[in-house]
Amino acid sequence: MPKHSGEQMLQEKYNTSKRAAAFYNNQMLDCLNPTMKEFISNQEMVFISTSDRHGHCDSSFRAGSPGFVRVVNNSTVMYPEYRGNGVMASMGNITENPHIGLMFIDFFESRVGLHVNGKAYICENKELDTLNLPKEDILDIEIKEGKRAERWVVIEVEEAFIHCSKHIPLLEKKDKSKKVQSTGGDFFKVKQSKIDSKMKS
Template identity: 60%
Template sequence: MPTFFLTALRKDGKMSQGERNLQSKYGTSRRAEAFYNNQMLDYLNTDMAQFISEQEMVFVATSDSNGNCDNTFRAGDAGFVRVLDERTLMYPEYRGNGVMASLGNISENPHIGLMFIDFFDHHIGLHVNGTAEILENDALSTLGIDDTTISKLHQEENGRAERWVIIRVDEAYIHCSKHIPHLVKKSEVIDWGTDDEKKKGGDFFNVRQRK
């Protein structure tokens, strides 16, 4: 296994009281302390940034102001989630179903959890938790990105990015490979932003029949 994410730094104040209570109840405090000390950072190190730059998918967890949760899947070309610096990353929002569930949650509650999993090569995962904000294309310069880099972003996205989600990193840590399945990638052409019902999956779960 590659030595991903092994440079650690003690990060106090990010663990929930619920974590601590259950560690004490179930006798896992010693193991948890070792994990906090050796596997968790409050920034993205070089290995984490490289790992993210290779990924074509990420699972995104958000919740609204009442704590009602939502989990979604985002995908793009390899590196579609960009690491701006060790404490900041961003990903594009493409045309979807118009519901805006994740963005709606972020507008009420900025806390976000990202889960990157490499099913194909390293069979390892990376959690990144932090706070998010929605940024329109015409406001990218507020991140300190120069015009040349902004033009490159638009060119790489081929006009697909309707807006961006910016994440300030609070914690980053490994997800072990023990139960991550080893998958084989198939070559296919992806029609990004399509409204073709068949390509989008149609009524796969037969919801319309109930109405």
């Protein structure tokens, strides 16, 4: 059953309680089953959502080689934090509010999504042994990640459920080596917008 009173209130208001109950009973788990674990291990991307202590939200995107999000066990997953823009928005939120939502979507084959919600914390590389990972997993991390993973975000799973394929597009992978027009790190011309704003003021 839902943990959020808002869900229950709107289910009653819009008369969807019966459908929702069927979903909770048939589609939602409080851990990962083998099919979910295999699905995660095949994904190259995940969308993440976090918020700070005041509820101000942030969404972000993480990507890597297939299986970069690692399944530790039925109730724990972890993903690497690579070098980025240095803002630390998502991890900053996690230090204030551990609740996190992960959204895996297979755009290329099944067109199915998997929601994984839970509580997160930051784990430094030197602390990985606290997760009691098998030696072969530690070795695999060292081989595949090298020094790219600056640290890890570990998620204790509380909810896992499907996102149906109805409106998920089927995409085709393209060769990333082909050159495309780019304006570097300021694609949206923010710097110029700030200059223009100062000139107008």
